[in-house]
Amino acid sequence: xxxxxxxxxxxxxxxxxxxxxxxxxxxxxxxxxxxxxxxxxxxxxxxxxxxxxxxxxxxxxxxxxxxxxxxxxxxxxxxxxxxxxxxxxxxxxxxxxxxxxxxxxxxxxxxxxxxxxxxxxxxxxxxxxxxxxxxxxxxxxxxxxxxxxxxxxxxxxxxxxxxxxxxxxxxxxxxxxxxxxxxxxxxxxxxxxxxxxxxxxxxxxxxxxxxxxxxxxxxxxxxxxxxxxxxxxxxxxxxxxxxxxxxxxxxxxxxxxxxxxxxxxxxxxxxxxxxxxxxxxxxxxxxxxxxxxxxxxxxxxxxxxxxxxxxxxxxxxxxxxxxxxxxxxxxxxxxxxxxxxxxxxxxxxxxxxxxxxxxxxxxxxxxxxxxxxxxxxxxxxxxxxxxxxxxxxxxxxxxxxxxxxxxxxxxxxxxxxxxxxxxxxxxxxxxxxxxxxxxxxxxxxxxxxxxxxxxxxxxxxxxxxxxxxxxxxxxxxxxxxx
Ligand code: ADP
Ligand code: MG
Numbered sequence: 001x002x003x004x005x006x007x008x009x010x011x012x013x014x015x016x017x018x019x020x021x022x023x024x025x026x027x028x029x030x031x032x033x034x035x036x037x038x039x040x041x042x043x044x045x046x047x048x049x050x051x052x053x054x055x056x057x058x059x060x061x062x063x064x065x066x067x068x069x070x071x072x073x074x075x076x077x078x079x080x081x082x083x084x085x086x087x088x089x090x091x092x093x094x095x096x097x098x099x100x101x102x103x104x105x106x107x108x109x110x111x112x113x114x115x116x117x118x119x120x121x122x123x124x125x126x127x128x129x130x131x132x133x134x135x136x137x138x139x140x141x142x143x144x145x146x147x148x149x150x151x152x153x154x155x156x157x158x159x160x161x162x163x164x165x166x167x168x169x170x171x172x173x174x175x176x177x178x179x180x181x182x183x184x185x186x187x188x189x190x191x192x193x194x195x196x197x198x199x200x201x202x203x204x205x206x207x208x209x210x211x212x213x214x215x216x217x218x219x220x221x222x223x224x225x226x227x228x229x230x231x232x233x234x235x236x237x238x239x240x241x242x243x244x245x246x247x248x249x250x251x252x253x254x255x256x257x258x259x260x261x262x263x264x265x266x267x268x269x270x271x272x273x274x275x276x277x278x279x280x281x282x283x284x285x286x287x288x289x290x291x292x293x294x295x296x297x298x299x300x301x302x303x304x305x306x307x308x309x310x311x312x313x314x315x316x317x318x319x320x321x322x323x324x325x326x327x328x329x330x331x332x333x334x335x336x337x338x339x340x341x342x343x344x345x346x347x348x349x350x351x352x353x354x355x356x357x358x359x360x361x362x363x364x365x366x367x368x369x370x371x372x373x374x375x376x377x378x379x380x381x382x383x384x385x386x387x388x389x390x391x392x393x394x395x396x397x398x399x400x401x402x403x404x405x406x407x408x409x410x411x412x413x414x415x416x417x418x419x420x421x422x423x424x425x426x427x428x429x430x431x432x433x434x435x436x437x438x439x440x441x442x443x444x445x446x447x448x449x450x451x452x453x454x455x456x457x458x459x460x461x462x463x464x465x466x467x468x469x470x471x472x473x474x475x476x477x478x479x480x481x482x
Contacts, residue, residue: 026088027052033084034077037147039190042353046073046360053100058093060085063100068363070097076149083145144216146205150198156323158316161192164307168196172203175211175246175278180305182269182279186286187309190347193282196309197248200280204246213246218254222261241268248280252301256292266297273300312348317341320348321355330359332369335475339371342479343382354378371478389480391429391443397480398425401472410445423455424473430456432480 031050035043049069053061062081064070073081074097085092152172157165164185171183185193201215216224228237241247247268255262272279283290287302312320318341325332332355344351361377362369375382395409402421409422422444429440430452437449444452463470 023055026090030084039349039353042356058091060092060095062095062097067099070099073097079148087145144220146198146201150195151202152199155195155199156320158319160310160312160316164309167305167307168200172200176276182281182304184287184301184306185282190349191309194250197250197282211245214244215248217250218252221249222258225261225264242271246278247272250282252281252283262294314341317351324355328359335371336369336374354381389432394428394480395425401476423459426452426455427459428477
């Protein structure tokens, strides 16, 4: 079985002078990291079926069951896989993704995923151990690899993130300028903090600029610190940190409750700022809301520029979907994008995951993306995002759709351009809620239940006569559906 093929007896492996547990642990860690980075949905879509076949010299050989998957993984994640392997410092320089026959009937064991130890919460003690063994060359390897997809170019700017984006740009152009040091970015999960930080780091690392930029998660910072303590190399650790031009720490909230690490970070922070170096930090809350961080650290964090990334708006979600669909080079109808933007409002990561799953599905089965296929493929995700719809929401959404005033849902006006959408809203209220006709009538300016009945019949009739109208109503229904 694959996992055991990785044992020390394999000639390929002994060639690379590695023992099996090192490699399997690294692979587990890499997959855990990927899973964290791209989210559960996308991970399952693309990576679940990857198995590590061998290490051949400097090359890690990864197998997947189809050419489509191979091509997609190569083009979308090839660089990332390579970077993650390189960061493991096991001598792997390249990753080759190959097509392998479908797993044997006992495939459960072939697919590392099914083995209990291979479902990776990023293996913490292992990471600390790895850090230990690598501390020999701290200057080069303690910064985490950057995701090649996370650049300013691929970041879609809209109202909720334009301020954070502008600050990030500014810091990338002129690091350590007064007023922008530290730059503190905060916002909820999946809204683009890490993307912006990597973008800054890429820009600062442009060839020719000769700046040393260290990016790492707060978690990694802690493990490196602990490893340094253990191997009694805290001096080297401190020196290497203090020798950078730009230090970026992602997800600082992780340091809450980790007093010693906080203390260390605080000193590093001060030393760097005093030396005119740039610090960029991200967290899920503003400095003042990060209770559990030491007061003096919070105060200093809030001293530069604090920029928040707000929850996405419908417009931003649409722009992001458009950009990603275009980048993937697969046509996705506007209706599908609108539908997704309405339905998946939690964060960009989820939105991206849903779109990628659609695209994958269409590629695998050679079928175009349609509203129907979208609902089918995303059934489970969409259900998780469902909620009970209210008559008020229906009125609001329908009014928006037809560009009429919400007040006219209840007004006495009978002009066609007001009366028709009102009828659609009544129809949808009947379809999507458990309200009775009189109850619905009351919500529409105290109208009689016979008026609602008439509206329902009228809309049904029109839907049969007019395909365009029917499609419109269907779209509204899908958007509102519980
Ligand atoms: P966070 O660090 O805030 O949890 P990430 O930066 O990891 O979020 O973003 C999650 C995913 O969403 C990433 O794949 C990222 O590229 C994408 N993303 C977030 N915001 C944007 C944006 N404005 N434009 C393009 N992609 C975005
Ligand atoms: Mg992040």
